[in-house]
Amino acid sequence: MTETFSSVPIVDFARLNDPVTKDEELSNLRKAIFVVGFLYLTNTGLENLIRHTHEKLPELFALSTEAKEKCNMINSPSFLGYTRLGAETTAAKTDLREQFDFGTPGMKPWTEQDPFWQRLEGPNQYPDYPGAQDLVDEYIAKTDNLAQAFVRLVAECLSLPRETFDSFKGNMSRLKFVKYPSAAQNSQGVGPHKDSAGLFTFLSQDNTGGLQVLNKNGEWIDVPPIEGSLVVNIQQGFEAITGGICAATTHRVIAPTSRTRYSIPFFQGVRLDLTLDQLKESAAHIVERIPASDDKKKRAVDVPSEFLSPLYSCFGEAHLRNRILSHPDVGQRWYSELYTKYSQQVLK
Ligand SMILES: O=C(O)CCC(=O)C(=O)O
Numbered sequence: 358m359t360e361t362f363s364s365v366p367i368v369d370f371a372r373l374n375d376p377v378t379k380d381e382e383l384s385n386l387r388k389a390i391f392v393v394g395f396l397y398l399t400n401t402g403l404e405n406l407i408r409h410t411h412e413k414l415p416e417l418f419a420l421s422t423e424a425k426e427k428c429n430m431i432n433s434p435s436f437l438g439y440t441r442l443g444a445e446t447t448a449a450k451t452d453l454r455e456q457f458d459f460g461t462p463g464m465k466p467w468t469e470q471d472p473f474w475q476r477l478e479g480p481n482q483y484p485d486y487p488g489a490q491d492l493v494d495e496y497i498a499k500t501d502n503l504a505q506a507f508v509r510l511v512a513e514c515l516s517l518p519r520e521t522f523d524s525f526k527g528n529m530s531r532l533k534f535v536k537y538p539s540a541a542q543n544s545q546g547v548g549p550h551k552d553s554a555g556l557f558t559f560l561s562q563d564n565t566g567g568l569q570v571l572n573k574n575g576e577w578i579d580v581p582p583i584e585g586s587l588v589v590n591i592q593q594g595f596e597a598i599t600g601g602i603c604a605a606t607t608h609r610v611i612a613p614t615s616r617t618r619y620s621i622p623f624f625q626g627v628r629l630d631l632t633l634d635q636l637k638e639s640a641a642h643i644v645e646r647i648p649a650s651d652d653k654k655k656r657a658v659d660v661p662s663e664f665l666s667p668l669y670s671c672f673g674e675a676h677l678r679n680r681i682l683s684h685p686d687v688g689q690r691w692y693s694e695l696y697t698k699y700s701q702q703v704l705k
């Protein structure tokens with residue numbers, strides 16, 4: 358029988374950093390990473406920042422349509438900016454949410470000499486709202502630090518040297534502010550997907566509920582809100598680096614029926630230039646050191662992933678492909694040939 362889960366484990370970041378409790382908590386983390394692929398991270402020290410940011414979201418989304426449209430993602434070949442309700446597609450269906458996408462500030466401007474996928478890293482479009490830029494930049498900087506510390510703990514829990522994953526970190530992480538308006542019962546807030554921008558996702562949800570993960574028996578498991586926690590999940594970049602042993606977990610959001618839901622996902626970036634061949638070389642050394650059973654190692658092949666597909670030249674192209682298909686209007690505007698090519702390909 359496949360080892361699976363019926364609830365999402367809680368991992369305490371403070372206990373991971375206390376020498377007295379560290380070993381015990383690392384073994385919790387290990388199980389969460391291997392078996393579930395999803396966990397709550399508590400006691401991160403970011404609770405005040407998260408609360409403060411949530412307080413600002415209703416006002417930010419209440420900006421006039423004109424103000425929001427001024428920073429529409431359509432202006433950005435880096436897929437950064439505002440997406441209005443109904444402009445995003447997941448699992449071939451329209452998502453019922455609106456959102457702002459941001460990235461780590463200060464990326465080197467793209468030029469024609471750079472690879473086409475490098476254009477994913479670009480400048481933000483901040484909404485015209487007092488303090489928005491400072492808030493976004495602070496949130497990204499602090500969560501990036503947490504993510505870096507977390508990745509080192511993940512290496513430790515897999516009995517790998519702490520710095521094992523450091524060289525896979527990307528230049529740009531991504532942050533989103535998301536609003537799900539109330540809708541008819543069982544509407545798709547966001548459809549079933551795996552996160553694909555990088556290594557790990559750190560998600561703060563408000564107290565509405567609606568987030569679910571898929572277990573290995575094909576059952577949807579609720580991920581109810583825990584105040585102050587971040588829900589962490591494995592993205593396809595990390596899945597690929599571990600040869601698929603640490604699998605990204607499919608998740609979705611059921612739209613709320615009687616209130617508005619807000620969430621703040623943060624996607625830790627992965628190096629975009631990594632090719633499949635380079636990955637195979639570096640991953641081989643990682644995969645062989647992960648003490649998993651042969652059965653678990655087999656999971657490496659049964660998950661179709663753009664990041665492990667020879668159709669794409671490197672992680673950057675795999676990520677760009679996903680962005681183009683999720684935001685078809687932006688994809689068509691900036692990458693029309695690639696849009697046509699990617700929308701005809703079938704992943705195996
Ligand atoms: O809003 C949420 O709780 C989850 C959002 C999500 O999975 C995503 O944007 O990738």
Ligand SMILES: [Fe+2]
Binds near residue numbers: 550551552608
């Ligand atoms: Fe997601």
